[in-house]
Amino acid sequence: MRILSGIQPSGTLHLGNYFGMMHRMINYQANNELFCFLVNYHALTTVFDAGLLRQQTFNAACDFLALGLDPDKSVFWVQSDVPEVTELTWLLSNVAGMGLLERSHSYKDKIAKGIPASHGLFAYPVLMAADILLFGGEKVPVGKDQKQHLEIARDIAIRFNGTYGETFIIPEPDIEEDVAVVPGIDGQKMSKSYGNTLEIFADEKSLRKKVMSIKTDSTPVDEPKPVKDNPLFDLYALFLDEKGRAELEERFLTPGLRYGDVKKELFGAIWEHFAPYRKERERLAADKQFVLAAMKKGAAKARAAAAPFLEKARRNVGLDYRN
Ligand code: AQP
Secondary structure, three states: OEEEEEEOOOOOOEHHHHHHHHHHHHHHOOOOEEEEEEOHHHHOOOOOOHHHHHHHHHHHHHHHHHOOOOOOOOEEEEHHHOOHHHHHHHHHHOOOOHHHHHOOHHHHHHHHOOOOOOHHHHHHHHHHHHHHHOOOOOEEEOOHHHHHHHHHHHHHHHHHHHHHOOOOOOOEEEOOHHHOOOEOOOOOEOOHHHOOOOEOOOOHHHHHHHHHOOOOOOOOOOOOOOOOOOHHHHHHHOOOOHHHHHHHHHHHHOOOOOHHHHHHHHHHHHHHHHHHHHHHHHHHHOOHHHHHHHHHHHHHHHHHHHHHHHHHHHHHHOOOOOO
16 A cells, blocks of 8 residues: 655654654554655745754754664655645645635744744645645554645545546545654643644753643642543553553553653653664764665655656646647
8 A cells, every 4th residue: 555644844743743653654664665755845835044944954964764664664855855746736726625625724823923824834735635645545654633625635625526526545544543643841732833843853851841841730649540531641651561551551540650750750661662763864964965865765665656747737638739
């Protein structure tokens, strides 16, 4: 099956990105055709510093490669290296209903957070639909925050096929309920733009500091602690198997638990979980040529996969006027 998903280099990648998408994508690569990309055109909707965007794109490439994405086995590229996606975005724009786009929660949330309203931000879901349809993505692993965008992509594909004839594969979302929304240290959705992230490759000191600042309630030590809507519980649970989660729940429900002790354990769990990847991450960051060569190869493979879908779409809408 062709599994496809992208991530924005709009900041430093974090545990929400990792559990919602990256980790699952990397696991899929053993038995599937994996298409994974860094959506720097999307990041332009919120990042207005060119140097920062360049650096974050490179860093995100290093993160994925260090965590085990194999650029020979999979197709791994940077979105802007296959600019055909912007042409498809235009073709799709004409069947993307205004009502559909106006209902986008993500757009409304971003405006509410002070991100300037722009056509790019508004049209974000159309570019995302193009990302998926251009490469014939069948299954799209995402966090729950992207559920509506996936529905919009499906709707656009169905409308396009209905208007112009069968052109695109209708993609299916793949959302894992256990990790649907990873909370940030303030209890809101962990998000690069909310400044509440635990970064995958943070240094020891800053990671410890951030973990110790996870928001907790004021339940006295000698009372049971809540497990629902408790970011400390939810974050720790990500690193535990079923048995471990049941034990953690038991500990929270037993009077005497100190949040500070749990935070120290959580720091240890995060630090250990990513320890095997940290050396490789450092090596890659110092070997720019290797990373750039891998991305170049990935772009060539992605472009080849896109060509038949774009050609068919151009033909079906009537851009092939010479025929
Ligand atoms: N908190 C989260 N829980 C579960 N999944 C998450 N994802 C992001 N945050 C969480 C998933 O990560 C993938 C890539 O996300 P993205 O970078 O393309 O965009 P995003 O969802 O908007 O991520 P951020 O960190 O919130 O970025 P900004 O702040 O720039 O908008 C997606 O599959 C997403 O579901």
